[in-house]
Amino acid sequence: MIPPAPEVSDSRTFRRAFADLQDGLYSSELWLHLGWTDIKQRYRRSLLGPLWITVATGVTAIAMGLLYGTLFGFSIKEFLPYVILGLIFWNFIQNSILEGAVVFSTNEGLIKQLPAPISVHVYRVVWRQLIIFAHNIVIFLVVVAVFRPPITWSALLFFPAIALFVLNAIWVTIVFGILSTRFRDISQLTATVVQLAFFMTPIIWRLGPEVGNKVGSRARLVELNPLYHYIEITRGPLLGEHVAFYHWGIVMACTVVGCAAALLVLRNYRSRVAYWV
Template sequence: MSAVANDGGAAGRTVPPPPPTSDSRTFGRGIQDLVEGFRTSELWLHLGWTDIKQRYKRSVLGPLWITIATGVTAVAMGILYGELFHQDIKVFLPYVLLGFIFWGFIETSVLDGSVVFSTNEGLIKQLPAPISVHVYRVVWRSLIIFAHNIVIYAIVFAVFPQPIDWSALLVIPAIALFAVNATWATIVFGILSTRFRDIGQLLTTAVRLVFFMTPIIWSAQTLDAVGSEGSSRMKLVELNPMFHYLEISRGPLLGQHVEFYHWGIVLGCTALGCAAALVVMRNYRARVAYWV
């Protein structure tokens, strides 16, 4: 309703109502975007699978190239570094292989997630859908690649059986945590990289560096065999969060006991990452369409 104001007895004039307050920059709208995006699962499931098919279009083996490439690299690295470090190949090869498989999930989520919005400019501007659709698309695509690669472990396990028991089921919550972390990483790095394109290049360099700093092609247990100096080096290794992510996922499949503090650190990192993702969604979600 409009209000009527009197100016010294003059004829009343119409005063326009105040403009409505926008709620685009609220945590509620950010959470709503995530919920609505997840509900449109048919869309991001289709887009993620289409991405895999397009990548290997007109290829005879198709997505099997994912498995072949990972398997050849992991086996070659496992044999080479096993000889260099004088490791038992029956133990070291599955260790390296699982490291490659789970690291591949992390690397794909971070690097693909950092460019997910900038590479889908047309779809974002033309398709009236929550931006979280593209986030779930990246996570789903990473899970598909992971499912292809885990087949290699089944083959290696048949050749070199590991002493696993019921605790191997802990890999299920570990993979769930990987998916949650891939979600917040895609939101944070994807949105920020859309605004500042240099972040994508920095992430590529950082991921390569962290790969060599993480016990993937080398074993952290070898540090315990060099006395007090090895103990101090082990403390440096534990400062790397990726070490704990690999421990909770690789350990159960190798029949190793995983200390609870590894889970605690991963859960803490997950909570911090989700909080950062909510802040980024609150402040910058509505600007993505203008930045791409």
């Protein structure tokens, strides 16, 4: 009698990876609650509560805008909104990377005790960043009321741009979160690289036509930094500036590659996270 063939586990399949993402998304009540609880816990017993997010970012952005605007000889009316938006979107990118890299290691107890898809913790991080972003964007609305920058219909491009930010935050959290759980040095390396990237991205400095004419082809080196294109597709429309299509193309290409990498990592290592933490 021929023995039955052993059952083949499908734990390392793309079907299970998609199922984890889908089940986590359906558990919205859980990650919405956890993300909002994180914000409240951070500012527990403070006088302003979560409004400290707005105050801290606003003071930093205004101080840097006034300082570097004066040093570089830029018009404060034009340069201050530029710096404020740059810092707001940079904070979203930076926090998504840094907090995403430690999302599983910092939630060890919850992962081991709560039988939930690991994508719940991913959505929790992204939701938390959206809450912080909503607090920070108020600063720009105040600047709009004061300086009245030229806002056109192109500002509506902000919505697809922020949707791309969310997709990228998801894949970044999955990839760096899972790999950093296995190799703890990755989170330290990521923090160093992100800090360096801040100075290499035009956030508190501008790459205008004058600079481009003086520096020549060397100015094009900035475009090798993918984060530059992410900032451009969000900040440009809100400032009434034309954003070249190649910026969108590069961001969408990075999004597709990143999502593919996230699915691959999720398929291969999703089931091991609970053991690695």
